[in-house]
Amino acid sequence: MYVEALNEAIFEEMKRDDAVYYMGEDVRASIYGASKGLFEAYGENRVLDTPLSENGFIGAAVGSSLVGMRPIVETLTSFMWVAMDQLISQLAKMKYMFGGQASLPVTIRAVMYYNGAAAAHHSDRSYPMFMNMPGIKVIVPTFPEDAKGLMKTAVRDNDPCIIFEDGNLGGIKGDVPDNKDNELLIPFGKGKLLREGTDCTVVGIAGGNIHALNAAETLEKDGISVEVIDPRTLVPLDKEIILNSVEKTGRLVVVDPAHKVCSAASEIISIVSEQGFWNLQAPPAKVAAEQVHIPFTQALEPLIFPTEEKIINAVKGTLE
Amino acid sequence: MLARMIRIRLFESALIECQKSGEIVGSLHTYIGEEAVAVGSCVALNDDDYIAGNHRSHGHPIAKGGDINKAMAEIFGKRDGYCKGKGGSMHLADFSIGILGESGIVASSVPVATGAALAAKLKNEDFISLVYFGDGASNQGACHESMNLAALWKLPVIFVCENNQFAVTTSYKDSVSVDHISDRASAYGMPGVLVDGQDALAMYEATTVAVERARSGEGPTLIEGLTYRYEDHSLGLASVRRDQSYRSDEEVEKWRKRDPIEVLKSNMIKQEIITQKEFDQIEEKEKISVEKAVDFARKSPFPAPEELYDDLFTDPIEFA
Numbered sequence: 135m136y137v138e139a140l141n142e143a144i145f146e147e148m149k150r151d152d153a154v155y156y157m158g159e160d161v162r163a164s165i166y167g168a169s170k171g172l173f174e175a176y177g178e179n180r181v182l183d184t185p186l187s188e189n190g191f192i193g194a195a196v197g198s199s200l201v202g203m204r205p206i207v208e209t210l211t212s213f214m215w216v217a218m219d220q221l222i223s224q225l226a227k228m229k230y231m232f233g234g235q236a237s238l239p240v241t242i243r244a245v246m247y248y249n250g251a252a253a254a255h256h257s258d259r260s261y262p263m264f265m266n267m268p269g270i271k272v273i274v275p276t277f278p279e280d281a282k283g284l285m286k287t288a289v290r291d292n293d294p295c296i297i298f299e300d301g302n303l304g305g306i307k308g309d310v311p312d313n314k315d316n317e318l319l320i321p322f323g324k325g326k327l328l329r330e331g332t333d334c335t336v337v338g339i340a341g342g343n344i345h346a347l348n349a350a351e352t353l354e355k356d357g358i359s360v361e362v363i364d365p366r367t368l369v370p371l372d373k374e375i376i377l378n379s380v381e382k383t384g385r386l387v388v389v390d391p392a393h394k395v396c397s398a399a400s401e402i403i404s405i406v407s408e409q410g411f412w413n414l415q416a417p418p419a420k421v422a423a424e425q426v427h428i429p430f431t432q433a434l435e436p437l438i439f440p441t442e443e444k445i446i447n448a449v450k451g452t453l454e
Numbered sequence: 455m456l457a458r459m460i461r462i463r464l465f466e467s468a469l470i471e472c473q474k475s476g477e478i479v480g481s482l483h484t485y486i487g488e489e490a491v492a493v494g495s496c497v498a499l500n501d502d503d504y505i506a507g508n509h510r511s512h513g514h515p516i517a518k519g520g521d522i523n524k525a526m527a528e529i530f531g532k533r534d535g536y537c538k539g540k541g542g543s544m545h546l547a548d549f550s551i552g553i554l555g556e557s558g559i560v561a562s563s564v565p566v567a568t569g570a571a572l573a574a575k576l577k578n579e580d581f582i583s584l585v586y587f588g589d590g591a592s593n594q595g596a597c598h599e600s601m602n603l604a605a606l607w608k609l610p611v612i613f614v615c616e617n618n619q620f621a622v623t624t625s626y627k628d629s630v631s632v633d634h635i636s637d638r639a640s641a642y643g644m645p646g647v648l649v650d651g652q653d654a655l656a657m658y659e660a661t662t663v664a665v666e667r668a669r670s671g672e673g674p675t676l677i678e679g680l681t682y683r684y685e686d687h688s689l690g691l692a693s694v695r696r697d698q699s700y701r702s703d704e705e706v707e708k709w710r711k712r713d714p715i716e717v718l719k720s721n722m723i724k725q726e727i728i729t730q731k732e733f734d735q736i737e738e739k740e741k742i743s744v745e746k747a748v749d750f751a752r753k754s755p756f757p758a759p760e761e762l763y764d765d766l767f768t769d770p771i772e773f774a
Binding site: 155179180184185187189190191192193194195196197198199200201202203219220223224228229230231232233234235236237268269271291292293323369370371373401404405408409 | 504506535536537538539540541545547548549554555557558559562563564565566567568569570571572573574575576577581583595596599600602603606764765766767768771772774
């Protein structure tokens with residue numbers, strides 16, 4: 135499972151390198167699962183329960199990374215707002231601002247819970263904002279194997295990495311290769327072809343890929359062949375895999391659980407419009423979250439996010 | 455100590471001249487009047503201890519023994535500057551001698567320095583860290599969160615509040631809820647010391663006690679150095695219009711009469727440690743080194759356009 139894959143990755147990296155340590159709120163008790171067993175295995179100097187001070191402890195993670203540590207920080211996207219000073223003014227900018235002197239091997243685990251009646255304060259999918267900020271690598275794994283391989287790569291990377299983990303994928307099952315040599319390392323900037331097709335390219339972000347694959351399955355019964363691509367990381371972005379696919383299909387739909395304005399979908403459509411325009415046979419379509427806060431009520435929340443049905447309609451729209 | 459204080463004073467004076475002549479662009483926050491705080495505390499540190507500063511921070515790297523050629527070139531925006539011209543006046547840094555950089559956002563480097571101290575604890579190493587922040591920054595959440603973390607985890611960090619009495623134009627008496635910022639230390643369970651910030655020896659003594667405490671694993675100390683800035687908040691681009699109502703000429707004059715360089719000099723002459731002649735020689739030597747720094751900065755090239763994206767990431771990422 136997704137959460138277990140993350141747990142494995144963290145275990146392996148902490149075992150491999152003493153400089154790696156884990157911090158966050160309630161991580162010793164592992165209330166979300168991914169830090170299960172870490173405290174028992176690595177003790178109080180490697181697994182830190184923090185006070186509710188996101189700006190303070192994320193800043194401390196940043197400072198420790200400057201002098202040789204490799205922190206993994208667990209938090210939720212919604213709590214990152216109170217830490218934006220340290221995330222943006224320090225983590226994102228320090229390396230450039232200090233002429234390359236700073237090395238910032240910080241990995242932030244940013245869990246996104248949404249579409250689960252959590253209301254506006256606990257439903258954030260903030261990765262587009264971090265795409266907009268130079269200096270941060272933005273990682274959006276969908277499947278357990280990718281979660282593990284990208285986590286391990288992030289921990290070893292010398293730049294700030296934020297892994298946006300889709301909370302709806304926590305229980306997603308999938309094969310993770312048996313890696314006795316501990317080397318399941320998935321490079322950043324390499325997208326993955328999830329399903330081959332010829333009529334329309336669907337690019338999915340995080341949990342968007344699950345809906346995209348379901349939609350592709352359904353559309354196949356109508357004789358529509360959909361190619362599904364998971365970019366896996368948004369910074370850096372594998373634009374080649376997307377442009378090459380659009381060259382083949384001539385059509386593009388991007389499925390993005392973040393708000394639709396200035397979203398990952400906006401950026402991908404912009405790139406294809408600028409660099410693959412003459413391959414397009416129809417206007418690209420965006421299936422992203424409505425540009426409104428997440429309402430609590432079960433009557434309205436389901437209207438917000440991408441669904442299989444919305445994707446089917448969007449794909450059909452490009453074929454009209 | 456005396457030489458470093460004179461160096462800061464002359465360095466700042468040269469900057470003011472170079473800004474008037476148009477060679478330096480942007481804003482300048484000068485440290486004139488506060489030299490004893492940085493120098494008195496820095497000389498109590500070892501070379502492998504860390505410091506972090508703030509927006510008014512030319513004095514800190516010089517106090518730690520930084521290279522004034524590189525500092526001057528940085529403020530000129532030149533390639534041979536500390537940060538290759540990318541940081542400027544508010545972001546001097548020299549990681550090779552423990553200067554983890556300054557921050558233009560007030561209090562933003564307080565969590566960072568706390569994190570460097572966390573690294574010392576996690577690695578079980580002997581180094582400590584010290585952070586400079588102002589009376590204005592003392593009201594920021596980042597400051598309070600860091601003090602709580604540091605006291606909770608007994609981190610080897612020294613919080614040095616440079617109380618120059620004004621956050622731009624607002625007196626600390628109108629913004630701090632207690633008589634002295636050092637009074638707040640007791641709320642976190644650490645010692646708080648109010649020191650005459652015009653007296654470098656007093657700063658040195660207070661810091662030495664705090665260093666011993668930090669190194670022996672007893673935790674942080676808050677030192678408040680009561681001082682005064684002679685110039686207005688900033689000069690140049692973001693200069694604040696001179697508003698005489700926030701402080702009187704008499705008040706400025708009163709503080710100038712207790713000039714930190716004069717205080718140390720007269721003390722040393724009285725104790726027959728130096729003569730006036732020797733003082734003059736030190737001053738002459740520093741004058742020449744600052745002139746050379748200006749010359750170095752003038753002769754250094756500007757970074758080339760193709761260097762714009764350098765140092766954003768460890769390995770370059772291409773954006774669309």
